[in-house]
Amino acid sequence: MSEPVLTVQDLRVRMDTARGSAEIVNGLSYSVAPGETVAVVGESGSGKSVSVMALLGLLPKQARVSGTAVFRGRDLLRMRERELRAVRGDGVGMVFQDPMTSLNPVLTIGRQLTEGLLAHRRVSGKKEARERAAQLLADVGLPDPRGALDRFPHELSGGMRQRVVIAIALSGDPALLIADEATTALDVTVQAQILDLVARLQDEHDTGVVWITHDLGVVAGIADRVLVMYGGRCVEDGTVDDVFERPAHPYTQGLLGSLPQLHDDEPGGRRRELVAIGGTPPPPTDLPPGCVFWPRCPVRGHERCATEQPPLTAVGTAAGDGSGGGDVPHRAATFYDAARDAGEVGA
Template sequence: MRDEQGGPVLSVRDLRVAFRTPRGLARVVNGLSYDVEPGRTLAIVGESGSGKSVGALALLGLLPGDVARISGSAVFDGYELIGRDEEEMRAVRGAGVGMVFQDPATSLNPVLTVGRQLVEALRAHASMPKDVARARAEELLAEVGIPDPRSRLEAYPHQLSGGMRQRVMIAIALAGQPRVLIADEATTALDVTVQAQILDLLMRLQKEHSTGVIWITHDLGVVAGIADHVLVMYAGRCVEEGSVDALFERPVHPYTRGLLGATPVVDDPRPARERDLLVTMPGLPPDPVELPEGCAFYPRCPVRADVRCRTEEPPLASVAGDPGHRAATFYTPEGV
C-alpha cells in the first residue's frame, strides 16, 4: 500500500448480512473485512449470489430493514455507518459515498431530463441556487466526456446511448464529491469498446479527486486492468485477497484458481481446436440457507487437500512469503 496521509477512508470489519426468508435465515455475507484507501481501487470479485453486492448495499443502508439483519462495523471517515437511520444515511450517500450501478437504463428516472436529475443530486448535497447548480451540472457532464453538455441537459435518458447514460450516472455519483465510489458491475452491461471508454474515464477521475473506489464485478479481465487490491468472495466470505499481482500471478485458493482457469483468453495463439478445455468447477455455489459445515467450497473443490476441509472452516490466513496476500484454505499449491 502506498503511504497516503491518514490511512483508509473506509474500514469494514466482520460485516454480516442475513435475510429472513420463508425457508429460514439466508446468510449472504458472513464476516467480511476490508479497507479502502484514498486514490486506490479495491476490487471485490465473485459470481452471482456470492454476496458481493449485498455487502456494499448494506454499508449504504440500502437493504430493506424489515428482512435484513446487519452486524459488524463500517467506519467511513471516522463515522460508523452500521446501525444509522435513514436520515443519517442520506447525508452519507452521495456526499460521502457515491454509487454507480450496473444498469444505467433502470437507475435513471425516465421521465426527468438529465439536467433535472443532476441538479437534484447537486442540491441534495449542498444548498445552492438553481442556476449555480445548473452551471455545475453542465461542468459535470463535460467532465465525464459528454459532448455538447449544455444541450444534453435537456435530454431524457432514452435519448442517450448506454455508454452516455452510464456517463450521466457517473456525473450524478460525482455530484456530491464523494471520497468513496462504489461501482457495482458498472460496465457489465456495456460493449467492450464503450467499457474501455468508461474505465478510462473513471481512472482519470479517480486520480484527479483521489477517490477510493470499490469495484464490484465478476469480470477478472477488468479487475486485472484497474484494481490495486483484490478480494475474492465465495458464499459470503472472502476466500482470498491480495495485491492484484499476487492474486493473478500467485493464486492460492482452489476457487480463485478455478475462476482464472475458467476465463478464456484472447492472446493464446493456438487455434481453438488445439487449445485446452477451460477449467470447470462442477456444481453450484451453496444455498445461503443451508451453508455446508466446513469449507463452503468443499462440495465443488477439485483439491480437498486436508481432512479438515469437510468439517472446519479454513481461516483467512497469510500466505507465507507474500505480504498482504491471504487465503482461506488448508491447501498450499506447489511452487507457492
C-alpha cells in the first residue's frame, strides 16, 4: 500500500462572528492515496468547502485552524504563507466552484495559464510557457487551444471555462487535485465530459483527488471512498459501495432516500415516496450538545445521542465484520446499530 498523498487529522476551523464563535469544521480526519478519489458530501453549509480551503491557507484571517494536514511529509497547517505559495498550483491543484469568478475577467486565458507555469519555473521562458499552455488546453479537450489563449473568459462557454480552470489546476502536475463543486451549474453532457477528463488525467498521473460535492449521482460514478459531513462533522465514511448500499447513519439514509430511482416501484406497483429530511441544519454558532443531527433525526435510536457526541465507530456490513468488505472500515457517528433500522428512514 503506497503512502497517502494527504493525511488530515482532527481538522478544526472556528470563526468569530457577530453571533459568537462558529464551529465550521469539527474534528475532520481522512487520507487520500495516490490515484484515489475521496468524495466529501453534504448539504450547503456543512463545512465541505471550508475544510479544503483551510488546507491551503485560503480562509479569512479571523479563521482559527487547528489539527494536522500532512502533504509530502510536511504539515500544510504549519506552513508560512511563502511556503504555501510554493505548494498551491504546484503540489496541490484546486478547481474552484465558479469558473467565471475564479478566472480574472480582464486577463486573457493565455496570461492566466502561463502565470503559474512561470511562477513555479515549470518552463524556461514565455515562449515555452505559451506552448505548454496550448498543450494543456488541448489535453482538457478545448477546441482551438491556440486561439483560446488570446480570448477572455467571457468569450467562452461555461463548460469551456471549467476546462480552463482544470487546465490551470493541472498545469503543475499536482500530486493532489481538489475539486470544489467542479461540475455545478453545468449541463449533464458537459458534466460527463468533465468527469471523464478528470478520471483520464488521474489515471495518467496517479493523482489523488478530493471531490467536494452535494451531488450523490456524481459521487456514485467517480468516488472510491465517501465522507458524509453534517454540521461541520463527519457522520459517516467508508467505501462508496458500503455507504451507498448499507448507509448506517440516519442522515446518510435520508440523503440517499431523497434520490429518485429509475425503478422506484414498491411491491404491488405502488410508487415509492421520496424521503424528505425535516427541519433545517443547525447554525454553526449554536450546535446541539450531542449528535449534530439529533434535532432532525427520524430514528432517535439512543438517548445518549441528545447529550453526547457519538464517535465514528465501525458499523455492521452484509458480512457482519464491520470492515467494509476490505481494508477501508465503514464507520458512522452513532451509538446504535442504524444499519439494522435502515428501513425506517427509507434507505
